[in-house]
Amino acid sequence: MxxxxxxxxxxxxxxxxxxxxxxxxxxxxxxxxxxxxxxxxxxxxxxxxxxxxxxxxxxxxxxxxxxxxxxxxxxxxxxxxxxxxxxxxxxxxxxxxxxxxxxxxxxxxxxxxxxxxxxxxxxxxxxxxxxxxxxxxxxxxxxxxxxxxxxxxxxxxxxxxxxxxxxxxxxxxxxxxxxxxxxxxxxxxxxxxxxxxxxxxxxxxxxxxxxxxxxxxxRKYRVEPLFIIETLDPGRVAKQLVEKPFVNAIRKLSPSKLEVLIDPENYKTFEKTVSELGELVLNYEFKSANLGDLYEKITRGRS
Ligand SMILES: Nc1ncnc2c1ncn2[C@@H]1O[C@H](COP(=O)(O)OP(=O)(O)OP(=O)(O)O)[C@@H](O)[C@H]1O
Ligand SMILES: [Mg+2]
Missing domain, CATH: 3.40.50.300 (P-loop containing nucleotide triphosphate hydrolases)
Incomplete structure (x- = not known):
């Protein structure tokens, strides 16, 4: 109400x-x-x-x-x-x-x-x-x-x-x-x-x-929390992640880097999933969604 x-x-x-x-x-x-x-x-x-x-x-x-x-x-x-x-x-x-x-x-x-x-x-x-x-x-x-x-x-x-x-x-x-x-x-x-x-x-x-x-x-402005994953086999990692319901999008940034957008509520679950991938993942970095990023997206293209 x-x-x-x-x-x-x-x-x-x-x-x-x-x-x-x-x-x-x-x-x-x-x-x-x-x-x-x-x-x-x-x-x-x-x-x-x-x-x-x-x-x-x-x-x-x-x-x-x-x-x-x-x-x-x-x-x-x-x-x-x-x-x-x-x-x-x-x-x-x-x-x-x-x-x-x-x-x-x-x-x-x-x-x-x-x-x-x-x-x-x-x-x-x-x-x-x-x-x-x-x-x-x-x-x-x-x-x-x-x-x-x-x-x-x-x-x-x-x-x-x-x-x-x-x-x-x-x-x-x-x-x-x-x-x-x-x-x-x-x-x-x-x-x-x-x-x-x-x-x-x-x-x-x-x-x-x-x-x-x-x-x-x-969701609307696609500023979900974002993980950058470094891996020697991006294809295999992407394949495993794409099945997960809380993964919203995967993008290849470079031959060894993937960008993964996930549901805000599920980032803990996601971290667990990544750790389960073991040695396939060389490194990962978490970037939380931020109101500033959101504002930037909302104002972009206006004024
Ligand atoms: N009593 C008033 N008389 C004339 N203009 C006013 C009056 N109150 C606000 N304004 C004008 O209306 C606009 C919006 O003002 P407002 O105070 O609502 O903004 P604000 O978002 O609260 O800004 P700030 O972050 O500076 O507090 C501004 O251009 C301001 O100069
Ligand atoms: Mg004010």
């Missing part, structure tokens, strides 16, 4: 078309990567989902309802803005208590989100003293208030150093697992959400390039 649907949505800011005829769907329980370069229309799309703005043309539906018309949807949504503004002098838990109160929630809900986001040691710290990574945890904590069914997180890893970035991604992964909450996460760094996302929407200059489950997109 779809939780978000865009039907030919155009959003204009004055003369700027931030979204043009954008149509896509996002299923429930997914972690969706909303990917595109700066100015693509990611924040615009998220604001439409949140109901902060209304489309110039077309229709946005969240759980089948139009968010800009329906205040009551807001309580089911959690939002991390692109550039959150917090009172730097305030204490972490005080801000959370305050935001909880605005939503009609009590202390126990604040305790819950502090625990979930690992903010315990910093609950009495001034917000201004937090590292960027912990600032982002605070942002994620407030987005979780009220047990939303869908989290809309606008570039949660932007402006973080690599270690903090990892931490935030790990946290989001854990939250998805523990809470079973749907997430839409934007990033202008295309490969970044690789590990956490299972669905993606690719957007550029207001236009939806493509969208779907990663599994479908890998």
């Amino acid at each position: 779809e939780i978000v649907e865009f039907y030919e949505v155009t959003k204009k800011y004055g003369r700027v078309e931030a979204l043009r005829n954008a149509s896509f769907k996002i299923p429930g329980k997914s972690v969706t990567a909303l990917l595109g370069p700066n100015g693509a229309g990611k924040t615009t799309s998220m604001k439409l989902i949140m109901g902060f703005s209304k489309p110039t043309r077309g229709k946005v539906l969240v759980w089948g309802l139009e968010p800009w018309r329906r205040e009551d949807l807001r309580i089911r949504l959690g939002y991390l803005p692109e550039r959150p503004i917090y009172p730097l002098d305030a204490v972490v838990e005080d801000l959370l208590f305050h935001l909880a109160k605005l939503r009609g929630l009590g202390k126990s809900e604040v305790e819950r989100v502090i625990k979930l986001t690992g903010l315990g040691d910093y609950r009495e710290s001034k917000i201004g003293s937090l590292s960027r990574g912990y600032m982002q945890r605070l942002g994620i904590a407030q987005s979780l208030l009220g047990e939303p069914e869908l989290l809309v997180l606008d570039e949660p890893t932007a402006n973080l150093d690599p270690a903090a970035r990892r931490e935030v991604l790990e946290l989001l992964k854990t939250l998805h697992k523990e809470l079973n909450v749907s997430m839409i996460i934007s990033s202008h760094i295309i490969p970044e959400l690789q590990e956490i996302a299972n669905y993606a929407v690719f957007i550029d200059r207001g236009v939806i390039l493509d969208y779907g489950s990663l599994e479908d997109l890998w």
